[in-house]
Amino acid sequence: MENTSGNILNEFFEEIYSEGAARSTVEAYRKDLTYFFKWYEEVNDQLQDPEQITSIDLREYQNFLQNEKELKPATINRRMAALEKYLKWVKQAGYISRLPNFPKTIREQKVPPKSLGRTEQNRLLREAEKRCNTRDFALLRLLMSCGLRVSEAVAIRLMDLDIGERHGQVIVRGKGNKWREVPIPPDARKALREWLAYRELLPAYTNSPWLFPSRNGEYISARYAEQVVKNLGQFAGLNIHPHILRHTAATNMIRSGADLVTVAQVLGHSNLNTTAIYTKPGNYSVNHVAVAGAINL
Structure with a gap:
């Protein structure tokens, strides 16, 4: 069977399930990764391919979640953590040759957002x-x-x-x-x-x-x-x-x-x-x- 992105993704879900993850956890990963794939395909006008994902994509996606979607830091960090777990697994499985750098996690904002005086x-x-x-x-x-x-x-x-x-x-x-x-x-x-x-x-x-x-x-x-x-x-x-x-x-x-x-x-x-x-x-x-x-x- 050809190793398409979809097959690799399903293999990842099966792997974490076999390691003891609950079905609800697997579905949470699936949902969080789907958000990224949808964004990636819309922005880059191409289907997601683990080998093509760069540190720039990861940083821009985090910025999108923070500035456009206005999600809470905890939600953003969870989505990024799911993506990082997936890409690390893909690298370990030998499907990609490099692991892109991930941006730092977002801290809770304690001061007003920056604005113009x-x-x-x-x-x-x-x-x-x-x-x-x-x-x-x-x-x-x-x-x-x-x-x-x-x-x-x-x-x-x-x-x-x-x-x-x-x-x-x-x-x-x-x-x-x-x-x-x-x-x-x-x-x-x-x-x-x-x-x-x-x-x-x-x-x-x-x-x-x-x-x-x-x-x-x-x-x-x-x-x-x-x-x-x-x-x-x-x-x-x-x-x-x-x-x-x-x-x-x-x-x-x-x-x-x-x-x-x-x-x-x-x-x-x-x-x-x-x-x-x-x-x-x-x-x-x-x-x-x-x-x-x-x-x-």
């Missing part, structure tokens, strides 16, 4: 105003003002948007097929109206249902949005990613006097304890970086 926000917006096209500037404003996850922001449909001179909200479809209504502050509304007006002049986007369409007919990818934010951060001397903008929006709301229930609703948190982390004192600023040279946005 007022000066840093202004510095970032100044660079965005100088360098961004209309669409990307509206995207940045939406991320910074509304606290959306980057995956939520790029997937907004025109039908989800209700915006005018004095009002604005967007229906956001978040994790677990849950949806919520998020208010849009004035500065973000202004940027969105400018983008919508310009968007109407672009024939390629006329029939697109997406707020932020791409040239291939879909919406812009989360990775594209991440790169836009990262590049702007470099110009502003900041080491940032879109989730820092989400933390910034949450911190701004708390500092302006919004109550925890309201902030939790805006962010899509099901547990107020998750939101309460923003009320703790701590270092809010992000690490600075040297301003990069020419970066294409």
Whole structure:
């Protein structure tokens, strides 16, 4: 029988079961590994192959679980431990020639997530105003003002948007097929109206249902949005990613006097304890970086 990835995986499950693992434990491993394989195949556009998994993949997957899925450290560490056990077994069984390096386990966060201070926000917006096209500037404003996850922001449909001179909200479809209504502050509304007006002049986007369409007919990818934010951060001397903008929006709301229930609703948190982390004192600023040279946005 050919040693396909599926056969190797089944052999791994049979091995740990024969060593005394309960069926529930085997199923837990199967579930945790399936999460990784699904992510790997979507990101790399190829079926998972143990030989092709690198330390970069492992680090990016951990970042995805932490920053995009917003899972608890214990859950992330468990999924990574299952993956490490599997790859060590595959190496020991002789199916792969090397074992990739695993990232460090994630510790429980005791301080508020890092966010941008007022000066840093202004510095970032100044660079965005100088360098961004209309669409990307509206995207940045939406991320910074509304606290959306980057995956939520790029997937907004025109039908989800209700915006005018004095009002604005967007229906956001978040994790677990849950949806919520998020208010849009004035500065973000202004940027969105400018983008919508310009968007109407672009024939390629006329029939697109997406707020932020791409040239291939879909919406812009989360990775594209991440790169836009990262590049702007470099110009502003900041080491940032879109989730820092989400933390910034949450911190701004708390500092302006919004109550925890309201902030939790805006962010899509099901547990107020998750939101309460923003009320703790701590270092809010992000690490600075040297301003990069020419970066294409």
